[in-house]
């Protein structure tokens with residue numbers, strides 16, 4: 001029967017047309033297979049490079065290195081001072097892994113020592129282009145803060161670096177991703193981001209929080225967008241400001257990846273905020289004895305769309321009940337390995353997280 005059909009077709013059509021039909025069918029078949037299998041596919045095209053994010057272990061401070069598909073680098077915070085440049089060394093090691101010999105932008109979220117403290121040591125180890133910050137230090141009563149602020153001022157005074165003082169709503173000049181400033185120096189965006197702005201029914205009953213009086217409330221927070229993916233990093237922004245972002249309207253919308261604010265401490269990560277931004281994956285830059293508060297951990301874990309929480313450290317305060325499974329922890333109990341977590345993201349919405357300790361990767365497909 002098939003033979004009879006082919007014979008008829010051969011008589012009816014020119015051979016090239018049949019070949020063309022066969023090729024078209026084969027291509028369509030392969031396409032259907034790929035779609036049906038829902039395979040997590042890394043784009044084959046070499047021009048579609050990924051965004052890479054290195055969550056460097058700075059023992060309960062922040063140092064997050066973004067390397068964009070355009071090859072530009074943005075480091076959010078520089079870890080602690082002291083320790084013979086331990087944190088700067090770890091950041092440089094991450095830059096080396098990423099193949100960058102210069103950090104184009106160093107964004108200082110605020111002037112606490114676990115964020116800006118490592119800047120002088122870092123600048124001695126790797127070239128830096130531009131510093132981005134929220135302006136002046138507003139916490140002149142805290143001695144360690146005053147000290148690291150002075151050192152940062154001295155660094156800027158060398159005249160070697162450009163400086164950008166960012167305001168909410170600004171677009172950072174980094175190429176390869178969109179980076180929008182959400183919060184800075186105690187102010188947050190006035191208008192909702194495109195696609196956001198829905199009324200938030202939970203605001204009426206939500207708990208209200210007194211204003212934080214430290215540099216934390218000044219945190220320079222950003223939303224990074226790569227194609228379909230949205231990544232939120234608000235530094236140590238506190239609960240009172242979180243509420244301004246999601247009440248009475250959710251100005252941010254939902255995010256895919258949440259760099260857990262304030263190392264997972266209870267002064268940040270309010271339930272109303274987490275249920276509104278509803279991340280799929282949260283990455284917590286806690287130390288063994290800093291951040292990872294059980295109450296905040298619970299709120300993140302219970303947020304409505306969460307697939308996985310990753311931790312830079314096992315939290316001693318969290319104990320057995322408030323830590324994720326070992327495979328999601330870069331540095332478990334015991335001697336500190338300084339392991340990082342590495343996230344690779346594509347504009348089509350695929351992303352993956354690598355635990356550098358286990359060398360195992362977990363992949364996430366677009367939703």
Ligand SMILES: [Zn+2]
Nearest residue numbers: 061114236262
């Ligand atoms: Zn901090």
